[in-house]
Amino acid sequence: MNDNFMYSLRQHPNKNFSTHLKNRLEELNQRQAPKPGLRRARLAFGFSMVLVLVVISMVLAVPSARAKLQDLVITIGDQGFLISKEHPLTDQETTIQPVAIPIEQAAENGVILPAYIPEGFDVEQDQYLFYRVEDSSEGKGDWAEVTWVNPGNGNIAMIVSDSASIMVVGTETLEEISLNGMYAAGLYKGGWNNDSFAWDPTIPFYSLVFVKDGKSINFTGPDPQQLILMAESLNP
Amino acid sequence: MKNTNALTFFSPLQKNLDWDFIYQSTLPNLYNYFLYRTGNEKIAEDLSSTTVERAWSNKLGYRSDLASVQSWVFGIARNVFREYLREHRRYTSKLVPLETEDSQTDLFDRDKFEAKILLKRLIAMLPEKEQELVALKYGAGLNNREIAQLLHISESNVGTRLCRTVESLRKKMEVDNE
Numbered sequence: 001m002n003d004n005f006m007y008s009l010r011q012h013p014n015k016n017f018s019t020h021l022k023n024r025l026e027e028l029n030q031r032q033a034p035k036p037g038l039r040r041a042r043l044a045f046g047f048s049m050v051l052v053l054v055v056i057s058m059v060l061a062v063p064s065a066r067a068k069l070q071d072l073v074i075t076i077g078d079q080g081f082l083i084s085k086e087h088p089l090t091d092q093e094t095t096i097q098p099v100a101i102p103i104e105q106a107a108e109n110g111v112i113l114p115a116y117i118p119e120g121f122d123v124e125q126d127q128y129l130f131y132r133v134e135d136s137s138e139g140k141g142d143w144a145e146v147t148w149v150n151p152g153n154g155n156i157a158m159i160v161s162d163s164a165s166i167m168v169v170g171t172e173t174l175e176e177i178s179l180n181g182m183y184a185a186g187l188y189k190g191g192w193n194n195d196s197f198a199w200d201p202t203i204p205f206y207s208l209v210f211v212k213d214g215k216s217i218n219f220t221g222p223d224p225q226q227l228i229l230m231a232e233s234l235n236p
Numbered sequence: 237m238k239n240t241n242a243l244t245f246f247s248p249l250q251k252n253l254d255w256d257f258i259y260q261s262t263l264p265n266l267y268n269y270f271l272y273r274t275g276n277e278k279i280a281e282d283l284s285s286t287t288v289e290r291a292w293s294n295k296l297g298y299r300s301d302l303a304s305v306q307s308w309v310f311g312i313a314r315n316v317f318r319e320y321l322r323e324h325r326r327y328t329s330k331l332v333p334l335e336t337e338d339s340q341t342d343l344f345d346r347d348k349f350e351a352k353i354l355l356k357r358l359i360a361m362l363p364e365k366e367q368e369l370v371a372l373k374y375g376a377g378l379n380n381r382e383i384a385q386l387l388h389i390s391e392s393n394v395g396t397r398l399c400r401t402v403e404s405l406r407k408k409m410e411v412d413n414e
Binding site for chain 2: 001002003005006007008009010011012013014017018021022024025028029076077115176177178179180181182183184224225228232233
């Protein structure tokens with residue numbers, strides 16, 4: 001295939017532009033280098049603030065239903081999404097009371113926090129919530145939820161689960177995006193209305209769902225760009 | 237100008253990466269990726285800056301066992317472009333703006349100049365996925381395998397779609413020249 005003509009649009013970046021950009025990177029280096037404790041300090045500052053709450057839906061599909069509807073399951077990365085018009089809650093639903101754990105203990109419990117937190121957001125009550133599923137084997141199905149609040153600007157939540165579950169979504173506007181070029185993630189807007197049991201695309205929240213290092217991670221918040229930046233800053 | 241893709245010198249498992257060298261070798265490819273996507277030099281510069289600064293700030297988070305440097309950088313670039321589209325989609329048209337023609341351009345250069353404008357316009361009229369493939373291949377200089385990993389499709393699918401797209405562009409260019 002002779003495709004030489006396709007390269008004809010290529011050109012070198014303007015020299016002033018690349019020099020200017022290089023200088024900005026040098027400045028970035030200088031700002032980052034002498035402050036090894038900056039990230040911890042920022043988090044510590046964040047932990048000292050107060051908050052509100054967010055609602056998220058993360059649902060395990062019933063295995064039998066999953067088998068029936070397998071052809072409607074879309075897989076993005078290692079995360080499965082079931083596109084459905086039916087509300088995912090079942091009669092066997094049980095309520096799980098979460099345990100509040102100080103956010104400082106998140107890392108030792110395997111809950112990795114994002115290095116990037118949008119300006120003005122703080123961890124709710126300096127703690128995260130841990131949901132233990134009593135009859136799960138080896139802790140599979142347990143999940144943790146961290147919420148960052150910014151009064152007047154909505155909340156951002158992150159749910160981390162040890163086992164990848166299928167997300168039931170009622171929208172076909174599921175978009176696949178790439179995080180740091182390493183992980184595929186699903187992004188969609190809206191959520192289930194638990195009163196009408198219908199999918200509501202007007203709910204002003206986005207969800208970003210992906211599997212990283214064997215953990216299923218779900219970010220929810222009003223601004224998809226913030227969610228992407230937070231997800232990309234999740235470092236082990 | 238054909239791409240030399242200096243980043244292929246890096247092994248995915250290399251621990252001590254020379255980020256200055258990565259910057260020098262990545263910037264032209266990044267810039268050209270955005271140039272192929274937007275057809276506008278100024279926007280390409282802005283989006284390249286955003287991508288480079290974001291990658292630079294997060295370089296400690298890069299994991300060489302999961303992705304090559306170029307896959308990582310272009311993953312960020314694609315997100316930056318997606319954000320740009322979200323912000324500007326409703327205001328932009330698919331047409332690429334006309335460049336102003338230099339009156340001093342001789343006949344030979346003018347032919348080349350017009351061919352470039354035509355190619356730019358034809359690329360801008362391609363479906364979104366084909367535009368992305370063309371930008372990653374001819375702008376970013378990635379090979380089919382790297383593109384396949386980035387887009388989560390098979391390498392053969394990349395090759396087939398690119399071949400079909402390039403052929404269709406070539407035919408349209410030839411028709412216009414006749």
